[in-house]
Amino acid sequence: MKHSLQNTVLERIKQEDISPKPKWEFLVKEYLVWASAGFLVVLGGVSIATAISIVVMGDWDILEFLGHTPLSYTLVSLPYAWIVSLLGFMFLADYNIRHTKTGYKFSLLKLMAGIVFSSVFLGILLCSIGVGLAVDRVMTQHVPLYTQVGNRRAINLMHPEFGALVGKVIDQHEDGWTVKDLRRTEWIVIVDEADILGDPSSLVGMPVRILGEREDTQQFVFEAFEIRALEHTRQQSLKERHPVNERVRQRMKHRTPQRNPVQNIAQ
């Protein structure tokens, strides 16, 4: 029987012209799985870099005017979409590594710890060289709904009734600036006594954060105390970011009394 099996197998090998698959086929497959796992770790790193940039970019310096505590602001501004993406990339990287020749030898804990450590290390590195900001900027410009699910900073900031306005500078003229907000409403922004961070002409076409006071609740006129670019250019890295200055802070405090945003939401 043993002999018969041996002969049958050998005959089939001859008849069907079966030959061992070349070594390179296995090597290519193995390298591809490792490369895709590496790529997923890099994507995880990019997610972390972008998430860090979004959190750091947040308007922590004016929380008191937005009616937030650090905790409540953290909850509303955390980049959940990036966190979910990160978890997805980590899971896929784990899956890929498990399907390499030696991947099964690692325990879940060790493998996940390795992936998390690599992603975090890479994330911090990429963030420090500005990759997080660049990705956020590209996504904001080209991905629909990104400002709602990816980076909600503009939505969280858009409270003209409490002294904060976000929009793109359309025009700069003698009477003031024309700024189009997220709802495509055009505002006249009076800049006579405003601290403008950076070269004013460079802000045309750029999204800006404006702190100040709404002149009239029926009209879209806003007196600016401070104007700064909403995005951070490569020249102005996260480290160079300055909180709102004391003079603007005092002016914000002495605005015409407004209802607290939290009270407003409750009502």
Add this chain to the structure above:
Amino acid sequence: MLQEIFLLVYKNLREVDPSLSFSSWIYRITHNYVRSHFRMTQARPQTVDLAPAIIESISSDLDIATSVDQSILKEKIRAALYAIDEKYRSVLILKFLEQKDYEEISDILKKPSGTIGTLIHRAKKKLKEELQQENLV
């Protein structure tokens, strides 16, 4: 099926990992092939033959009453083995029937050796629960 497995081994011969033992590699191919074959055909694998030495090994490991007749015991253990989940059955077969150590089982099933330890522990517990229903433990 054996023919197909030999052909599969021949085709994948250059995949052999020198860090693994050749037998573990063949076991792995066989295990995967048999599993996928029975999954495809929706059939249950043929029962394995339990030699007296294996019955003794399982009995002593699980504190099974030795006074029970060997042929009855063999039948009950076999039935209990096929009543438990396939992942537990595989490790028990490799451990008790094939006498493989943790490292080899880890290489065959492509699972970390720590997981193999846990699986064997749980598998023995499951088998014991099955045998308890037969008042053998």
